[in-house]
Amino acid sequence: MNLERWRADNNRVEGWRDSLEIEIQESSESRRRRLERGELLLPSIEERFERREIEGKTVLELLSRGLDSKATRLFRGRISLTVRCRKRGHILAHVYPTSLRPIVVPRVAGVNPEHKEGRFKNVDALKEWRVNPAAYEALRLRDPWITESTDWEFYERLCETFKGETGRRLAYLKATYFDLQGMAILEPRLRQKVVTVEGVRYEPYWSWLCRCGEHRYPCYRLMAALDEGVPQDFAG
Known part of the structure; x- marks a missing residue:
């Protein structure tokens, strides 16, 4: 197995996991604030939020396994x-x-x-x-298994807003999108x-x-x- 390729893919898995953790945390916090303010959403909208949260937690659980270092394109466990x-x-x-x-x-x-x-x-x-x-410009074969793209304009705006190491890390996570x-x-x-x-x-x-x-x-x-x-x- 190509160790360099495994590291690249596993780094994408870790980045995706980190960004999902933030998304789930923010979604949960947003719901908590809405309940405290007594705000009610349409049942269809609330259902969509709940479905997205379940999907995020499911993917997060898989990503938290990390990739198997002895086999390509395989999660541990x-x-x-x-x-x-x-x-x-x-x-x-x-x-x-x-x-x-x-x-x-x-x-x-x-x-x-x-x-x-x-x-x-x-x-x-x-x-x-x-x-x-x-x-269909993004179609691939033998490509990076997990794709990663960055919204550089949003990244730069966040870098202006957040100074210091923590801010730069947050900017990277929030401006990066992953997909398999x-x-x-x-x-x-x-x-x-x-x-x-x-x-x-x-x-x-x-x-x-x-x-x-x-x-x-x-x-x-x-x-x-x-x-x-x-x-x-x-x-x-």
């Missing part, structure tokens, strides 16, 4: 389910348990349109990119085999990549495998 491609057994995704909800993390984060390899020619994301390339494309918190609704949106019926699935190409894996199958306690499943 217990794995509930590993999904592999049927052709050669390449790992497509891991499902990690948390005290709130399970969370699925793909092994490959995305696709880079510049790759000309034939095995990726029919990947959905590439088809979309060919139609509208400007909307395809990571998803598993909700009970994903057990539905078919969903209807605006009168159209869909079968929800994940599209995951490995060296063999693209693999589609139905959401309901992953939930069924978790319910049955299956440690490993194959995308067909």
Whole structure:
């Protein structure tokens, strides 16, 4: 395993964890102040805040594990389910348990349109990119697993506001955004085999990549495998 790459990815994990801790703390404090002032929000808005807080705490629990130093793109600790491609057994995704909800993390984060390899020619994301390339500039394959971007304008404003080491660290955290494309918190609704949106019926699935190409894996199958306690499943 490339130790330098592990350190880079683990540093992103730590930065993401720190920024989430601040976000959750600020959200909790904001709710406390609203309750003290007797302010009432619409139930739909309050529900959205609560959902975001649960999502943040779920991701935070996973990030707090840190990355396994002996394997690439793997968090430390217990794995509930590993999904592999049927052709050669390449790992497509891991499902990690948390005290709130399970969370699925793909092994490959995305696709880079510049790759000309034939095995990726029919990947959905590439088809979309060919139609509208400007909307998919961030797509990657073999890229940094966890992406990190900085709002430099906001960073500079905060640096002017906060002086000293603590202020600079806060500015970095608040101006930096992290993402792991395809990571998803598993909700009970994903057990539905078919969903209807605006009168159209869909079968929800994940599209995951490995060296063999693209693999589609139905959401309901992953939930069924978790319910049955299956440690490993194959995308067909």
